[in-house]
Amino acid sequence: MGMEKGFSGKNILITGGLGCIGSNLAIRLVEAGAKVTLLDAMIPGLGGNAFNIDPIKDDVCVNFSDIRDENSIKHVVRDKEYIFHLAGQNDHTLSLTNPFPDIDINIKGSLVLLEACKNFNRQAKVIYTGTRGEYGSAVKLPVREDAPLYPKGIYELSSLTAQKLFKIYHDNHGIRTITLRLTNIYGERAQMQHHRFGVANWFIRLAIDRETIKVFGDGSILRDFLYVQDTVDAIMMAALREEAYGEVFNVGVDKPICFLDLVKTIIDLAGGGNWEFAPFTPERAVQEPGDFYSDISKARAVIGWEPKTGIREGIAGTIDYYRKNKTYYW
Amino acid sequence: MGMEKGFSGKNILITGGLGCIGSNLAIRLVEAGAKVTLLDAMIPGLGGNAFNIDPIKDDVCVNFSDIRDENSIKHVVRDKEYIFHLAGQNDHTLSLTNPFPDIDINIKGSLVLLEACKNFNRQAKVIYTGTRGEYGSAVKLPVREDAPLYPKGIYELSSLTAQKLFKIYHDNHGIRTITLRLTNIYGERAQMQHHRFGVANWFIRLAIDRETIKVFGDGSILRDFLYVQDTVDAIMMAALREEAYGEVFNVGVDKPICFLDLVKTIIDLAGGGNWEFAPFTPERAVQEPGDFYSDISKARAVIGWEPKTGIREGIAGTIDYYRKNKTYYW
Numbered sequence: 232m233g234m235e236k237g238f239s240g241k242n243i244l245i246t247g248g249l250g251c252i253g254s255n256l257a258i259r260l261v262e263a264g265a266k267v268t269l270l271d272a273m274i275p276g277l278g279g280n281a282f283n284i285d286p287i288k289d290d291v292c293v294n295f296s297d298i299r300d301e302n303s304i305k306h307v308v309r310d311k312e313y314i315f316h317l318a319g320q321n322d323h324t325l326s327l328t329n330p331f332p333d334i335d336i337n338i339k340g341s342l343v344l345l346e347a348c349k350n351f352n353r354q355a356k357v358i359y360t361g362t363r364g365e366y367g368s369a370v371k372l373p374v375r376e377d378a379p380l381y382p383k384g385i386y387e388l389s390s391l392t393a394q395k396l397f398k399i400y401h402d403n404h405g406i407r408t409i410t411l412r413l414t415n416i417y418g419e420r421a422q423m424q425h426h427r428f429g430v431a432n433w434f435i436r437l438a439i440d441r442e443t444i445k446v447f448g449d450g451s452i453l454r455d456f457l458y459v460q461d462t463v464d465a466i467m468m469a470a471l472r473e474e475a476y477g478e479v480f481n482v483g484v485d486k487p488i489c490f491l492d493l494v495k496t497i498i499d500l501a502g503g504g505n506w507e508f509a510p511f512t513p514e515r516a517v518q519e520p521g522d523f524y525s526d527i528s529k530a531r532a533v534i535g536w537e538p539k540t541g542i543r544e545g546i547a548g549t550i551d552y553y554r555k556n557k558t559y560y561w
Numbered sequence: 562m563g564m565e566k567g568f569s570g571k572n573i574l575i576t577g578g579l580g581c582i583g584s585n586l587a588i589r590l591v592e593a594g595a596k597v598t599l600l601d602a603m604i605p606g607l608g609g610n611a612f613n614i615d616p617i618k619d620d621v622c623v624n625f626s627d628i629r630d631e632n633s634i635k636h637v638v639r640d641k642e643y644i645f646h647l648a649g650q651n652d653h654t655l656s657l658t659n660p661f662p663d664i665d666i667n668i669k670g671s672l673v674l675l676e677a678c679k680n681f682n683r684q685a686k687v688i689y690t691g692t693r694g695e696y697g698s699a700v701k702l703p704v705r706e707d708a709p710l711y712p713k714g715i716y717e718l719s720s721l722t723a724q725k726l727f728k729i730y731h732d733n734h735g736i737r738t739i740t741l742r743l744t745n746i747y748g749e750r751a752q753m754q755h756h757r758f759g760v761a762n763w764f765i766r767l768a769i770d771r772e773t774i775k776v777f778g779d780g781s782i783l784r785d786f787l788y789v790q791d792t793v794d795a796i797m798m799a800a801l802r803e804e805a806y807g808e809v810f811n812v813g814v815d816k817p818i819c820f821l822d823l824v825k826t827i828i829d830l831a832g833g834g835n836w837e838f839a840p841f842t843p844e845r846a847v848q849e850p851g852d853f854y855s856d857i858s859k860a861r862a863v864i865g866w867e868p869k870t871g872i873r874e875g876i877a878g879t880i881d882y883y884r885k886n887k888t889y890y891w
Contacts, residue, residue: 327733330676331672334664334672335669338722339665342715346660377709381728384729388722388725391725392718392722395712395721396715399712402713402847403713403714517732
């Protein structure tokens with residue numbers, strides 16, 4: 232794509248750079264000729280994986296540190312033209328037992344980054360990826376960016392608070408920021424060791440292992456699942472679009488699929504596995520927003536982005552990746 | 562008032578209990594026959610003042626500790642039937658130089674309290690006082706509770722995040738919580754040493770001292786100023802109303818006054834002082850939401866509350882209090 236030339240020779244920081252989206256983004260940016268620094272705290276369970284950057288390990292600088300480490304962050308932000316803030320605590324149900332990491336990592340961590348930009352790099356263009364969970368239950372489908380914001384859990388609330396921090400620093404301090412509200416993402420380089428986030432990838436693991444996939448409820452809940460390479464497209468295209476700064480964009484798919492059909496598609500493409508209905512666990516039931524899919528007309532109009540990968544194609548690519556590289560993820 | 566009998570003999574905790582609203586609330590609850598514990602961290606500049614509770618100092622238990630102190634909070638919440646959470650960092654412009662106290666005290670502090678209730682006192686009824694700043698600029702006047710929420714600064718955002726924490730604990734953990742979004746409060750027992758919060762009280766100090774009050778801009782911005790005793794009424798009445806739990810209520814005045822008229826009224830009632838126009842300071846300009854006054858029809862309907870004190874009466878009472886007790890506040 233011609234778009235990627237915009238990053239040639241640019242100094243770029245990706246926080247959470249060894250995670251799923253961060254590493255896929257890093258690979259694309261290195262291909263585009265960017266000078267890429269990755270920051271990752273490697274907190275167990277949050278998705279950081281050294282193998283994720285194997286194809287570019289000699290082409291990037293990896294800074295192992297934590298987004299909450301003010302002294303570290305005030306140095307790594309300097310001289311960066313683009314900063315992609317993907318580091319975060321993503322476990323949707325952790326807050327039911329320990330809510331403090333959501334506040335510390337997602338809110339305070341975002342604030343440490345923004346303060347570092349304010350004090351040491353006001354020219355940086357900063358792209359933050361939040362979650363569609365900021366909306367909570369959909370009042371109207373598909374969900375637009377101006378829909379009411381009633382997050383159902385503390386992880387989702389921490390993302391909303393971070394989004395508003397990025398907006399406040401844009402308006403009050405002139406730091407150019409964009410927030411993308413990502414829907415359910417799946418694809419290569421996501422963690423596969425637990426089911427606490429990344430439900431589509433977890434189903435893919437079970438199908439590869441010929442295990443039984445539990446479909447909660449009657450499987451009819453609609454959701455939009457977005458392939459990670461399409462997500463990376465959205466992130467890169469937004470960053471290059473001046474009109475996108477100060478704004479929030481949904482990054483999702485306006486053609487939803489129900490959970491049961493997703494599972495059947497995965498089992499079909501994996502050539503095995505099976506499924507059964509199961510009741511929602513109590514902790515999932517209390518935070519389950521029901522049917523959700525994104526209105527992406529704003530991203531289409533302003534960024535010029537839309538998803539290109541069909542669900543079958545994306546799942547097939549994902550299965551292929553993990554079959555080849557299972558040893559690094561299981 | 563008959564309403565106050567509802568608190569007779571009840572165990573009650575007030576966080577921020579030595580501050581303006583906390584101490585006025587404590588005095589009323591002691592009069593009503595409640596057993597009151599006050600928690601205050603006495604952080605300099607945030608409003609805690611030992612003299613505030615002089616009339617009840619032998620009738621209350623004061624626990625000097627910080628809302629962020631998990632070990633302290635998990636003990637003070639036990640056996641309390643009502644918990645009024647008023648502790649907070651209230652400086653609207655501090656975040657422009659140091660944004661971390663907003664996150665630590667207002668968000669994490671609220672979370673420490675909610676976790677303590679979840680783990681040690683699920684029966685507690687918890688009333689949180691947030692700010693009308695959660696709305697940001699009014700899209701439509703008067704502002705209803707379902708208006709868009711676009712806080713213009715981090716203090717205001719921290720209040721919004723706390724409000725949503727209280728709602729999430731209500732919905733997910735069965736902790737009964739109410740949020741009141743308070744407008745500009747004035748009255749006796751507010752701090753008078755700086756102008757970083759409590760603009761009406763600051764004007765009153767200047768008039769008492771025969772100094773010049775600076776009216777920003779052309780003085781035409783509308784705001785609803787609520788007397789602290791009316792605020793205490795709202796807090797107490799909400800706590801006693803079962804239907805109020807899980808809800809958010811504006812607590813303000815639907816008859817606004819412009820800043821210039823407020824200042825002229827204060828000077829008139831103080832019998833001295835003077836005023837002049839001044840440009841907004843940059844840090845105030847960037848976070849100034851413009852005209853704002855509250856739609857209080859929900860509080861009227863559900864809680865049965867409305868303000869009873871006219872602006873002249875409230876200001877006269879406030880001036881009288883500080884003339885008598887100046888030595889403890891200046």
